[in-house]
Amino acid sequence: MSSGSNPMQVRADRPEIRLRRSANDRRLRFGFARTARAPYSCASTLRVTILGSGTAVPVAGRFPSGVLVQGGGQTVLVDLGPGVLRRLAETGVGLEAVDAVLLTHFHTDHCADLAALLFGLRNPRYAGRPPLRLIGAAGLRELLGHLTAAWPWLQPRDYTLSIEEIAPGPLRLGTLRVAAIPIRHTAQSLGYRITAAGGAVAAFSGDADECDELVELARDADLFVCDCAFPNEHRTEGHLTPALAGAAAARAEVKTLCLTHFYPECDGYDLTAQARACFGGEIVEAADLLTFDLRRE
Numbered sequence: 001m002s003s004g005s006n007p008m009q010v011r012a013d014r015p016e017i018r019l020r021r022s023a024n025d026r027r028l029r030f031g032f033a034r035t036a037r038a039p040y041s042c043a044s045t046l047r048v049t050i051l052g053s054g055t056a057v058p059v060a061g062r063f064p065s066g067v068l069v070q071g072g073g074q075t076v077l078v079d080l081g082p083g084v085l086r087r088l089a090e091t092g093v094g095l096e097a098v099d100a101v102l103l104t105h106f107h108t109d110h111c112a113d114l115a116a117l118l119f120g121l122r123n124p125r126y127a128g129r130p131p132l133r134l135i136g137a138a139g140l141r142e143l144l145g146h147l148t149a150a151w152p153w154l155q156p157r158d159y160t161l162s163i164e165e166i167a168p169g170p171l172r173l174g175t176l177r178v179a180a181i182p183i184r185h186t187a188q189s190l191g192y193r194i195t196a197a198g199g200a201v202a203a204f205s206g207d208a209d210e211c212d213e214l215v216e217l218a219r220d221a222d223l224f225v226c227d228c229a230f231p232n233e234h235r236t237e238g239h240l241t242p243a244l245a246g247a248a249a250a251r252a253e254v255k256t257l258c259l260t261h262f263y264p265e266c267d268g269y270d271l272t273a274q275a276r277a278c279f280g281g282e283i284v285e286a287a288d289l290l291t292f293d294l295r296r297e
């Protein structure tokens with residue numbers, strides 16, 4: 001990651017930037033904000049906040065995987081890596097507001113905070129909160145069974161927990177339309193494509209290797225948050241490089257590509273330039289608490 005393209009630095013000087021882009025009669029508005037503003041209740045738009053842009057290897061300043069999606073009357077977490085709940089607190093969104101968690105897969109850097117979430121929700125302050133939906137591929141129920149066997153105090157108390165093992169296909173979260181699409185990484189891996197009532201689309205690859213399903217996932221998306229675990233020089237099985245992420249974004253004709261999930265091997269490389277060789281749209285390198293507001297007009 002080159003220092004010149006680090007959004008953290010951009011944000012430090014200019015706490016909020018709003019740009020307008022026009023393409024195919026669709027306009028995308030997005031901004032960078034140090035802290036997401038809560039509550040967020042616009043039904044027709046999507047707010048996407050990166051909670052964790054890091055990985056299983058701890059580094060300062062980047063928590064493991066997690067994204068906050070707000071829209072359609074819903075507050076949704078896509079993945080829940082260790083520590084991500086702390087980042088959520090930094091956005092001003094409390095646990096009482098979370099309606100659903102979508103898990104892309106069961107690697108620990110994407111779901112370890114499930115235990116912290118379930119234990120936290122037993123605090124009396126959350127008694128009577130709305131039902132919580134935990135959504136993921138087959139295996140989710142077994143994972144929760146093991147966690148609860150180890151820690152009986154994860155059982156829900158004074159709220160309803162719904163565990164939903166899903167196959168690839170559509171589902172609804174409030175007025176949000178979600179498509180779960182199988183992605184090459186683990187046998188259970190799913191990417192999620194989320195469409196707001198107003199038409200804005202955000203797509204999340206989770207961890208991913210090269211596959212045609214990435215293009216299906218991100219087709220015409222306003223924002224594609226995509227695995228970019230290693231630079232082109234360190235191509236690693238099961239993950240994407242900037243060039244591969246850029247190629248998928250180009251095929252899908254997305255508006256903005258947000259590269260994320262940076263292993264330390266990325267340090268010192270200009271990931272944006274590597275992706276730029278394959279993709280002509282907007283490219284942003286993720287940073288924790290980076291926020292995008294997506295709206296189609």
Ligand SMILES: [Zn+2]
Pocket residue numbers: 105107185207
């Ligand atoms: Zn993984």
Ligand SMILES: [Zn+2]
Pocket residue numbers: 055056065107109110207261
């Ligand atoms: Zn990962």
